[in-house]
Amino acid sequence: MSNHLPPRRTVPVRAWLLSVTGLAVVASLVMWHAQLVDLLDFDTSADKRPVVASGPGGSPPPVVEVSKSTPPPVKPSKTPARKPTKTPTRFSSGYSEEDIDGLSLKLRTRLQKAITAAKADGVRISITSARRSAAKQTRLLREAIAKYGSYKAATRWVLPPEQSAHVQGKAVDIGPQAAMVWLNKNGWRYGVCRRYDNEPWHFEALTTPGNRCPAREPHAVAKAD
Ligand SMILES: [Zn+2]
Known part of the structure; x- marks a missing residue:
């Protein structure tokens, strides 16, 4: 019986050691995942802030204030971005080709x-x-x-x-x-x-109002210099 005990003890010890190292590895993986989730949560929560703020309502007043203060800086940043795209098409006199x-x-x-x-x-x-x-x-x-x-x-x-x-x-x-x-x-x-x-x-404007238009030309023709 005594011969059987040592091997039985070593097996649990090895198993314990393996389980401890295994747990350590798993724990580190869990921590790593948790950090990733935290990072992801930060990004998504930032995007979802307006939605979350509208849901709870008045329960977190400071959060609502933050979400309200966030949109205004976004709006002005969009409007100046659109204006430059229109500016090149405008003449110095102020009208565009479509005006x-x-x-x-x-x-x-x-x-x-x-x-x-x-x-x-x-x-x-x-x-x-x-x-x-x-x-x-x-x-x-x-x-x-x-x-x-x-x-x-x-x-x-x-x-x-x-x-x-x-x-x-x-x-x-x-x-x-x-x-x-x-x-x-x-x-x-x-x-x-x-x-x-x-x-x-x-x-x-090729005729006086109420009078027939002149005969159409097949296409434009550039005058010789
Ligand atoms: Zn034309």
Whole structure:
């Protein structure tokens, strides 16, 4: 019997040692996980703070105050981020290419009447391009030459800035399709006419209100220098 006891003692000791080291390893792993969870909890709790604050209500007043003070600094940081994106598209005079304000008084006045009449017919006319800067027109022409392969082909779509009615504020491109159709049909009443066969979106003040529009041109043609 006595011979059997030592091995029986050593086995529990080894088992105890193994279990202790095992527990230590497990404990360290648990601690490590706990730290990770804490880190994750910090991140998620920060995101969920407004939701949590709205749930409990008045139980934690200081938390509510913190959550209320947090949104304001976020909002101003978003607004200045949006403003710079709009600024480059604006001219120094303050209007953008999509603004009707950049157009000549004649075209603007006529177009405003047409927009009002179209609205009464359930058609919304939106401005896609009104007055352009010479720099923008030059860039569009450069892109068109790359696309169509030659200056002559490109100027069927994009005239050089010194010849472009857009740069002078005397042309407007509109959309969507329903608006093009409406203005092509009714624009003469307001003196606004589609000019080119290849550009259903492009309109100019080409007639006096109430009179027929002149015959359309197949496409734009750049004048020789
Ligand atoms: Zn146009």
